Amino acid sequence: MNKQWKKQAATLMVAAIAVSGGGAAYAAPQAEGSQEQKPVVISAVMDYGILVNGKEVAGTGYMNADAKQIMIPLRSVSEALGFELGWNQQDRSAELTKPGSPIWTLVQTGKDQYTVNKMYKSLGAAPVNVKGTLYVPANFFSEVLHANVSADGTKVSISSEEEVKKETVTGKITEIINNEDRQAIHINGTGTEGILLNVDQNTVIRDEEGKKIELKDLAKGKKIEAVHSLAMTMSLPPQTYAYEISVKSDKEETQQLATAGAITDINADGGNLRVTIKGKGLTEQSPNEVVLNLTPETVVVNKDGKTLKASDLADDAEIIGYYSPMLTKSLPAIGNAIKIVLQ
Known part of the structure; x- marks a missing residue:
């Protein structure tokens, strides 16, 4: 074996040890005429x-x-x-x-x-x-x-990101989570629908007049505008952090009731469509199951606000029904739909 080949072999072995990441001590081939073999220590740990x-x-x-x-x-x-x-x-x-x-x-x-x-x-x-x-x-x-x-x-x-990207969303509160482990507001849906806004002591919450309030002062059915992070989780419902929450004044809407759930029955009665919703009442006075008559004045939209036809509704469809508090005393109660949001 000539000297040049020995030198190349030693170089390749050193490189292999360094790439493999394992620490090792390697004894270089003894040069001709040398009286002592001197080990060369190779460290695989490279500081970054x-x-x-x-x-x-x-x-x-x-x-x-x-x-x-x-x-x-x-x-x-x-x-x-x-x-x-x-x-x-x-x-x-x-x-x-x-x-x-x-x-x-x-x-x-x-x-x-x-x-x-x-x-x-x-x-x-x-x-x-x-x-x-x-x-x-x-x-x-x-x-x-x-x-x-x-x-x-x-x-x-x-x-880190040089600028925090934010977005504004408007919707109705459908659930409030306020305990020692977590504080959050669910809007525009229940279950896997809508958005979950996580809040903490840094979240600024204001009432209709712009005064600072606390999470405990909010209630289901309230319409809010939230400034939140553009980053959202991939969970259902998606979750994000709320920087600011403002309660919007809308006297007409505060007089409405709302129920979110699935259509369990749909039929035409007297020429108008009638749907039965079974799910969860979104205000204290809203029943979990209600029958709603759709009149020519009833607005039907999807969750993005796009206008739909009443014929787009079908059995098992997830909707939020907004309706007048004037209900029959029957079980389930019957009322007139003001707005239907198809989820």
Whole structure:
């Protein structure tokens, strides 16, 4: 074996060890005429510097040889992005929250199972605890925390969105969740329909006159306008964070009752269509089951506000029926529909 071939073989072996990610000590071939063989130590751990929004943060990343992913220190990077981290020693998990953000997640040491809005997501590598520091794969910050992540050589750059994208929605409150574990408002539907607006102490809630009120001051049936994050979960109903909620004054609508549910019966009586809705009353006075007569004045629309025909209604269709409080005393009660919204 000539000297040139030996040198190439040694180079290839060193490169293979570095790429494989496993640490190793390699003894270089003994050169001719040498009296002693000198080992060359190859370290497979390569440090990755980390920049968050253009600034260096404490700690460095490393390459996970098995998953072929760069692992990043969780606490220093997430806190630099504005998240608060709570550590649970019992199950060795970390909970991340951010004031004013709908993002919530839980990561647990050794489990490639990341909680995203109460749903599990696999990222290809589990969190690892190295000498007291918890590391997660770099794609955790893009897939879960919605940050921008890029790698250039031995540098990893992570940045949050420069501008929070917001959207405004108008609708009627169909459910209010207000307990120790959670605060949220469901609008424009029940069950899997509509939108769930998550609120916290940073959400600004105002009444019809613009005065600040609290979540407990709201009630089902109220019409509101909400400014919320453009980011929504893929769950049903979709969930998002509400920055502002304003109660809209509409005396005519506050005198209406509403029931959301499925059409269990539909027929023509005296030339006008009559539908039976069975589901959930959306105000305190609204029954869970009601029979509504559709008159020529009844407005029928879809959830986007597009005008429909009464003939578009069918058995088992999910609708919200708005109607006058003037009902018969029969069971179920019968009234005249003011508006039908096809879900």
